Amino acid sequence: MRLAYIRVSTVEQNTDRQVIEADKTFTDKVSGANTNRPALKQLKDHVRSGDIVICHDISRLARNLLDLKELITFFTGKGVSVQFIKEAMTFSSDKSNPMNELMLNLLGAVYQFERDIMKQRQAEGIAIAKKKGVYVGRNTSMRLKSSIIESYKSGTSQRNIARDLETSLSNVQRVIKAHKNKASYDL
Known part of the structure; x- marks a missing residue:
């Protein structure tokens, strides 16, 4: 069975760029900072040996290297393949492609770095805004x-x-x- 996992960071964002043809789709509208996500938990409970989990790109599954590797290990350990469309990479239990493992580590580290830099810039901007007295916190829609x-x-x-x-x-x-x-x- 082809199972799509789609994630955006907030309820306001849309998932249009992540359209994936699949038998069943699991969608989260929460941060990828950790793996405590409702649809991801449902996906993990749902998968069976022989299934294929498809994500638009690596950063949609996880935003840090440790979580990414743990999720890949979890899925492949159950006999489930994980496919990333953007990176054109597939992981399965046979681990026959050491280049994919290298690329997973490199890209996972890059996505984690990208998130860390974004959080750092955000904190710097908030500090400056607070100093100026113009910071009012996140605006709820x-x-x-x-x-x-x-x-x-x-x-x-x-x-x-x-x-x-x-x-x-x-x-x-x-x-x-x-x-x-x-x-x-x-x-």
Whole structure:
């Protein structure tokens, strides 16, 4: 069975550039910083020997070398092949291609480096903005805010709202607090 794994970093991003022909698709809209992702967990539970897991590129499966190697080892250990379209690489349990192993290590390290540099630049920018007094934190989209408020009004717990909307608990708490403050101000 051909199983596609698609990942983007946020709910607002779309997956259009990662269209993959497959029998079943697993899609995450969360950071690739770790492997604690709902669709990835479902994929790991679903795979069977002889399946092929297909990803658009290596960075969609993992953004650090350790996680990447552990996932490849997990899948190939179950008799599952892993194919990356962009890099034109396939990994299977036979490990007959040492060049692929080398390229996996090189590209995995490059993607990890890229993410680390991005996080460093982001932290530098935030520090500068805070110094200037213009940093207000991440802006939650209006659509996400309204979904949080709607769920909150229907009695859903804050933890379940965060899980269902694939956002952080602190983000849910911040939106609800702002909503409560606005509601009491409007009285």
